[in-house]
Amino acid sequence: MSQIVTRFAPSPTGYLHIGGARTALFNWLFARGRGGKFLLRIEDTDRDRSTPEATAAILQGLTWLGLDWDGEAVSQFDRKDRHAEVAHQMLARGTAYKCFSTAEEIAAFRADQEAKGASYAVFLSPWRDADPATHPDAPFAIRMKAPRTGETIINDAVQGIVTFRNDQLDDMIVLRSDGTPTYMLAVVVDDHDMGVTHVIRGDDHLNNAARQTMVYQAMGWDIPVWAHIPLIHGPDGKKLSKRHGATAVGDYQAQGFPAAGMRNYLTRLGWAHGDDELFTSEQAMAMFGLEGIGRSPARLDFKKLESTSGWHIARTDDAALLHEVQGYLTASGQPALTKGQHDLLLRAMYCVKDRAKTFPELIEKAHFALISRPVAADEAAAKALDTVSRGILKELTPRLQTANWTKDALEAILNDVAAAHGIGFGKLAAPLRSALAGRTATPSVYDMMLVIGQDETIARLNDAAA
RNA sequence: GGCCCGUUCGUCUAUCGGUUAGGACACCUGGUUUUCAACCAGGUAAGAGGGGUUCGACUCCCCUACGGGCUGCCA
Numbered sequence: 001m002s003q004i005v006t007r008f009a010p011s012p013t014g015y016l017h018i019g020g021a022r023t024a025l026f027n028w029l030f031a032r033g034r035g036g037k038f039l040l041r042i043e044d045t046d047r048d049r050s051t052p053e054a055t056a057a058i059l060q061g062l063t064w065l066g067l068d069w070d071g072e073a074v075s076q077f078d079r080k081d082r083h084a085e086v087a088h089q090m091l092a093r094g095t096a097y098k099c100f101s102t103a104e105e106i107a108a109f110r111a112d113q114e115a116k117g118a119s120y121a122v123f124l125s126p127w128r129d130a131d132p133a134t135h136p137d138a139p140f141a142i143r144m145k146a147p148r149t150g151e152t153i154i155n156d157a158v159q160g161i162v163t164f165r166n167d168q169l170d171d172m173i174v175l176r177s178d179g180t181p182t183y184m185l186a187v188v189v190d191d192h193d194m195g196v197t198h199v200i201r202g203d204d205h206l207n208n209a210a211r212q213t214m215v216y217q218a219m220g221w222d223i224p225v226w227a228h229i230p231l232i233h234g235p236d237g238k239k240l241s242k243r244h245g246a247t248a249v250g251d252y253q254a255q256g257f258p259a260a261g262m263r264n265y266l267t268r269l270g271w272a273h274g275d276d277e278l279f280t281s282e283q284a285m286a287m288f289g290l291e292g293i294g295r296s297p298a299r300l301d302f303k304k305l306e307s308t309s310g311w312h313i314a315r316t317d318d319a320a321l322l323h324e325v326q327g328y329l330t331a332s333g334q335p336a337l338t339k340g341q342h343d344l345l346l347r348a349m350y351c352v353k354d355r356a357k358t359f360p361e362l363i364e365k366a367h368f369a370l371i372s373r374p375v376a377a378d379e380a381a382a383k384a385l386d387t388v389s390r391g392i393l394k395e396l397t398p399r400l401q402t403a404n405w406t407k408d409a410l411e412a413i414l415n416d417v418a419a420a421h422g423i424g425f426g427k428l429a430a431p432l433r434s435a436l437a438g439r440t441a442t443p444s445v446y447d448m449m450l451v452i453g454q455d456e457t458i459a460r461l462n463d464a465a466a
Numbered sequence: 467g468g469c470c471c472g473u474u475c476g477u478c479u480a481u482c483g484g485u486u487a488g489g490a491c492a493c494c495u496g497g498u499u500u501u502c503a504a505c506c507a508g509g510u511a512a513g514a515g516g517g518g519u520u521c522g523a524c525u526c527c528c529c530u531a532c533g534g535g536c537u538g539c540c541a
Contacts, residue, residue: 207536304491429500441502
């Protein structure tokens, strides 16, 4: 086989679903790790349900996740003439036929079957072997002339060998009576024309693979490698739905998960490479393979997502992290950082990024750097600023005035002051935290002082001591 | 109803006939500590049920239960 080509083919009927995102991710990983191509096709043949807004949301979601595709996204609807052309080629080859049965006739057949209590039967068109001379001058659909005996075998890279009895499959319609193609035809034609070598998609398509195989065979085309991956379920094991909360990738961005963490987490959901848990996308590309994909549906676990995200936040360089934080603020509808906050947050990054699992947590930990005087102390912090403590702070400020603004120097001064009052450093740190951040849980007092600087530190201490 | 797929700690998973069934998250305990985290050490915890095959089954086969998917002139 020459170059590997994969694709992600969502229908634009809503936001990018987390399950779809993982499917895209697997395709992306597989192609990118093997020097192949990753293509994007928008399956917008259902004109009633497809919207440009949904297409935009999907592209936005993929972009945020960092899943870049090769070339322009292909619109399936734009290729309808080619689909119709193939349908007529099938007609010419005798692998398809014109069916004049109306939708009403078919519905009546089904109703009749159900009424008889008989097991659901496939609809067999009476036109399958009709003499063309008997064809009426009426609208017709083109149906594939599927084999009625024997079996169709799918050799799936994930599911193994899956066998379907041909008598279970009906002659599916490939071109509707209004001349538009059906999904079954369109996917096959597009995948073939786009040179797709590996079809990695949700296992809700496993059954479709059998019928699509028939189209490949009818046209004499090479069948791609199939890889049907299990769907993602909610924490309760049920199919993921709105009830479970976040199902759109945009929700995850708005909740402050870093894209690298999402990629890592989603990669491990339903795929494994021994005991490897935490890795960069470059490492994932090198390790990823179809053989590592599991066969059972996975459930979403936010705690693990958070843990994975924390690992990536701690490893991202400060500037890139700041950029992502800004994207998070925008996505979640929060005000953007001012220039001053931007600079302070960048300075504070080193002492907060190791301890945050998500961006909201990061911002919470960097609270001291983002606020401006006067610092509002919360209830617990206010308690730490009792009369005695304020007295100590008052005594501390003059010494800070002349201090060298380094951790060592500050440490010496603070220890000295604490010792002079016969208290432990912890006793002194509490009011300092209140004065500097207005909170009782903060980064190290030294780090805070270093980040906001000498003047601001002294000003905040004076405010608190007053 | 029919067809197809699945089922290992709470969760994600390793194992590809022979292991004290391993790792990660979560949880619990301890350590470190300047608060909160982070971090370090340790611990609790699993093969859906029943039949086979085999010297030996989590692993192979069958049945049942449960979960999921498909069964459209939707994708």
